Amino acid sequence: MNRLISVTQVLKEKGIRLTSERQLILRRAVNHLHFSAEELVKDVRRIDASVSRMTVFRTLTLLQDAGLVEKHDFRYGPPYYEVTYGKAHHDHLMCMRCGEIIEFQEPRWEPMQEQAAKRYGYTLLSHTHKLYGLCGSCQKQHGTPIRKEPELHVEEIVA
Amino acid sequence: MNRLISVTQVLKEKGIRLTSERQLILRRAVNHLHFSAEELVKDVRRIDASVSRMTVFRTLTLLQDAGLVEKHDFRYGPPYYEVTYGKAHHDHLMCMRCGEIIEFQEPRWEPMQEQAAKRYGYTLLSHTHKLYGLCGSCQKQHGTPIRKEPELHVEEIVA
DNA sequence: TTTTACTTGATACTCAGTAACAGGTATTCT
DNA sequence: AGAATACCTGTTACTGAGTATCAAGTAAAA
Structure with a gap:
């Protein structure tokens, strides 16, 4: 079950540059089942505070556009994201x-x-x-x- | 098809005070099929600019709690509200x-x-x-x- | 009539993003 | 290798959709 490796594979194939920031964000994202954007920001910045909120958001939309991540609006609470690749x-x-x-x-x-x-x-x-x-x-x-x-x-x- | 009258009836039964502001907001709401909160605010304030944004929001949640209005998060665009009473x-x-x-x-x-x-x-x-x-x-x-x-x-x- | 409860508008704030932009890092081209 | 280009990033500022607080006003109940 190394989802992370296959996800990065997909990104490479799509010509999306895999920077260290994106790698970290991805690593944290696959670690949660459902997460809010703000949760992910906190989680990532706890590990590397130099990664900006913007980059997390940008990466999140990048991954959505690539079809690897989905956003879900549940009726209660904030929108949740989910790495759907391979699911x-x-x-x-x-x-x-x-x-x-x-x-x-x-x-x-x-x-x-x-x-x-x-x-x-x-x-x-x-x-x-x-x-x-x-x-x-x-x-x-x-x-x-x-x-x-x-x-x-x-x-x-x-x- | 006077949905407005029966809606106000329901509110009265629930002991919710039917102020002039709420009446106006309701009248405008039932006039749309699906509307965003901000659209409703504009629509209401075009008729009576003294009604505050807050009151529109408060009325909207009031109506939701009373089960007369539903909020829908569509994937594209802002959340839409809908008067579901009688539907x-x-x-x-x-x-x-x-x-x-x-x-x-x-x-x-x-x-x-x-x-x-x-x-x-x-x-x-x-x-x-x-x-x-x-x-x-x-x-x-x-x-x-x-x-x-x-x-x-x-x-x-x-x- | 006075107390109490409910409503309202103003102001400020939060949360979830988006936009603009300048500086930095890779890639590619020659 | 060096220059041109494209891609990424962080900062700052902004928007949209509300929520929280609070003082003042209005209506209902005692």
């Missing part, structure tokens, strides 16, 4: 209380999505599918959820 | 080039989502499902898409 496409399930994120695959849905898009004359290029709920242990703990939902739903939980 | 749940299909947003219903998916969540011990409370692609007329217009996708995908389009 199969997957959807996300998030616990609204503790914030746990689970990745799951559901390939059966893809033809249906394709079909739905086609109904409106669209060609489908990508999609995001996110489920929100309560994980097993959070279901047991009553009280105010950390990440609030519309009243209606909250009532459902408490009941 | 059935729906998913979204967005054109990556022109930004058109189509709402569609796919109730057959819901039990499957329920099931996926259950597999991980989760109780499902809500979900977002967004499809991205090119609409009919944008498919014909070659050239650089306005809203860029990872290289891999763009190649697919052009090919």
Whole structure:
């Protein structure tokens, strides 16, 4: 499992220069599953404070454009990034209380999505599918959820 | 179709004071299908400049908490808000080039989502499902898409 | 009528980036 | 090797989308 090496390989093939800053950023990124941009900045700068915030952001968009990293807007909290290179496409399930994120695959849905898009004359290029709920242990703990939902739903939980 | 009246009804029932500012904001909100916060601010202040940006934001979160308005993070552009009160749940299909947003219903998916969540011990409370692609007329217009996708995908389009 | 609770606008701040630009480092060309 | 070019980086400043604080105003309740 040396994802880092194959990622740098891909960058080289795309003619993207692999500077020491980018190497460090990549090394830190593959080390997290889901991370916010600001988290990555802190993480990188803790190791080498001379790397600027800008470079982290720039590298992040670079990697996104190269299709190696994906950005996910979850409903709660900041956007999360994820190194998707070498991973199969997957959807996300998030616990609204503790914030746990689970990745799951559901390939059966893809033809249906394709079909739905086609109904409106669209060609489908990508999609995001996110489920929100309560994980097993959070279901047991009553009280105010950390990440609030519309009243209606909250009532459902408490009941 | 007087959605405004029933919305204000709901607010009254929830004990939310219906001030003149909130009334104006609501009136403008139901007038748009999808709107960004900043758009709504401009729209409201064009009519009554004494209403502050803050009040618009506060009202927006108020309405979200009451379950009357939903916020959607699309991959391209700012977050969009939508008055969902009185509308059935729906998913979204967005054109990556022109930004058109189509709402569609796919109730057959819901039990499957329920099931996926259950597999991980989760109780499902809500979900977002967004499809991205090119609409009919944008498919014909070659050239650089306005809203860029990872290289891999763009190649697919052009090919 | 007075107290209390809710609303509002002003100001300042945060978080997640983007833009502009000058200086530095690689690459490539000759 | 040296010059020209392209690519990278850090600094500073800015924007967009909000959040936090607070004082003043307004409405509701006691």
